[in-house]
Amino acid sequence: MRKVLIIGGGYAGFYAARGLEKRLRPDEAELTVVDPRPYLTYQPFLPEVAAGSVEARHAAVSLRRHLRRTRVVAGTVTEVHHARRAVTVRPVDGPEFELDYDVVVVTAGAVTRTFPIPGVAERAIGMKHVEEAVAIRDRLLTAFDRAAVLPPGPERRALLTTVFVGGGFSGVEGFGEVLSLGAALLGRYPELTADDVSFHLVEARDRILPEVTDRPGRWVVRELERRGGHVHLNAQVVSAVDGHVVLSTGESFDAGLVVWTAGNGANPVVRRHTDLPVDGQGLLVVRADLRVGTDAEPVPDAWAAGDDAAVPDLASDVPGARTVPNAQHAYRQGRLLARNIAAALRGEPTRSYSHRSLGAVATLGLGRGIFQYRRIVVTGPLAWLAHRGYHVLAIPGRERKLRVLAVWLTAAAFGRDIVSLASVEHPREAFTSAGRDG
Template sequence: MEKILIVGGGYAGFYAAWGLEKKLRPGEADVTLVDPHGYMTYQPFLPEVTAGSIEARHVMVSLRRHLHRTSIIAGHTTSIDHAHRTATVRTKDGALREIEYDTIVVTAGAVTRTFPVPGIEQEAIGLKHVEEAVAIRDQLLTAFDRAALLPPGVERRRLLTVTVVGGGFTGVEVFGELLSLATSMLRAYPELSRDDLGFHLVDSNDRILPEVTDEPGRWVVRHLKKRGAHVHLGTQVVSAADGRIMLSTGESYGNGLLIWAAGNGSNPVVARNTDLPVDGRGLVRVRADLRVGTSDAPVPNAWAAGDNAAVPDLASPVPGARTVPNAQHAVRQGKLLAANVTADLRGKQPRQYLHHSLGTVATLGIGQGIFQYRRLVIKGFPAWLMHRGYHVLAVPTWERKIRVLLVWASAVLFGRDIIPLATVQRPRAAFLAGGDPFAGSDGERACAPRAVAGADEPPADVPAPHGKPELSVVRDAG
């Protein structure tokens, strides 16, 4: 059988595999999908996960549950050697495995674009994965608990200051959602006031939301400022070290939570570790039919789509335009990949990718949003309803649609859940610290029994037992 390898299980990869299962006849091809996570994340919902409007697992679609005829390999593709039709995969146990294939589909996605700014590696959290969204939510909720114990002042305000870098859809949506969450939480914290909150949106461009026209973008800025936010346009973060933000304008302030959403960077596997042709941005060069290569030099048996591919935008009047990296394109490109790979296997002509935008829509928090389709602009509550309606229809599988709808319905009656689970990132901390989950900055505790059954003598650094054996907590020297 033809061996088809799909690299990446995001939108494009998941829909490509899902479509191939529906289109391929039994015995026609063997499909393998490599992904480090084992699930597809519906990224447009991540801002709502950070605000507690959607449960984290509800934005994840299990690959194994829905891909019944596809072999799933939990691992990270480290290199692609198309000349020899092999890909190297590092599995979760650290072993390197070489996979042979006949046809490859590259849908590895993109990574968060970063810059060499002091403090970013230590302080910033991205927003491409559900784990990041959960960490952002828990960090903000925990900051409220800590700030409530402090008197009004610099440290309290620092804890409740949030900075989002990046004025694209991801940055603006997570900024609006967290601002909405923080404002609503003040009702549960009578010790705190609106003056204790500090929300900063920073972008190096002179406008936000480049996918909408100028006036809707300016309206979003005015709207956020009315809600107490600080919007810094034409500004860069020059340092984030030691919990302090320094801007290129000279402004400086204490910061508790830093979210980095400054756009996409090329996937290192695609940009540096493959012999497939890439452009200057590190994206795979593809034709309009999603085959790798150019019209003059196609690469046989290689296809690519999604955020790691430079897909021609045939719907754009601008010559040489490429489709923007968003879910609207990735989902449709994934479906076309399945159709075109199947057609190519059967000796038929693949179709070109052509999609006219359905418009752009963004949430700005509970009850607030912005929508634009050509000259039609809708703001406020109707746009927020359109955002939720569109994305609940777009999220894969009826199971996930129903789960999301049920959470939204319960929130109407009971509000958002504001319980933090920050200690889930250190699950053994309470066990090692004798029931205190907050002991030690990083759970640096050792747990040693005072007596071990069958042992002749206790450990050298633990006193001899008296009476019943018990657990002793020993703080690490560090």
């Protein structure tokens, strides 16, 4: 049997593994997925997890539950030695070890892009994983509880000031959802007023949501500001030491919560620790059929897709264009990986990847959203429903679809659950403090 090793269990890796299970007989290939997390994170739901509209576990799809014939290895690939068909794996516990393979599929995904800005590493939270979205929600809820017993003043305002850095889809959706949660919480805290709460979105460019055209982007800015948000365009964070956020425009404010969503960076394993060909941006060079290499110099037995692969965009009219790193492409590239790898193992021809965007849809909070397909733009409740409908169909597994629907229906009837579980970050605190008090 051929050993097929998939690095990364995100969209592309998950769908590649699931497709190979369906296309290959058990005696044709041995499948292995290596990922530090035993689940696929359904990232489009993270803004709603942060706002309490989706249960955290429902945004995580278990690899072991859905990949029945694939070995799942909990660990991080630190090096790829394709010349000798092996990778180095660092598990959570125990020493590093090597895994050999016949065919490698690199779908490790991108990492959060950060900059050496004072205070950011110590204060900011990303929003790329479920635990980060949960922490954002719990810290905001805890901040309201703490602020409610403080007198009006700088300390209360700082606790209730939230800053999102980055105006892409992740930042705008997270900002819109958390802004919606903050407005809902005010009705539960009579001690607090709207003047105590402040939400800021900081974007270095002159517009947000680059995936939509200028006019819908401007509408989103107006909509967020109408609801009390502060959108800072052409602004960068230059310092966040001790939560004191300073912008390049000269504005500054104390913030209890800083969320960093300023784009993705190349995966360090792909960028620096592989002998596979990498371009100037740290992305794997791949052909249109997702095989690593070029038409003139293909790399045998190596495939890649998703955020860490420079996949040619055959659907674009721009020469040399690459597919953008989003869930639409990663999902479809993963499925094509499975087809092409199975075809290559059997000596059959492969297909090139080509996909035209289905449009852009974003949630901006309960009942608010925006959808654009070419020149068609829909805003408000219809766009919000389109967002929910699309993603409940797209998340893998019928049980996940039903669980998410059940939470949405429950929230529609009874409202959001506003209980903070921030104490789970320190589960032994109650136990140890009881011993000290005794």
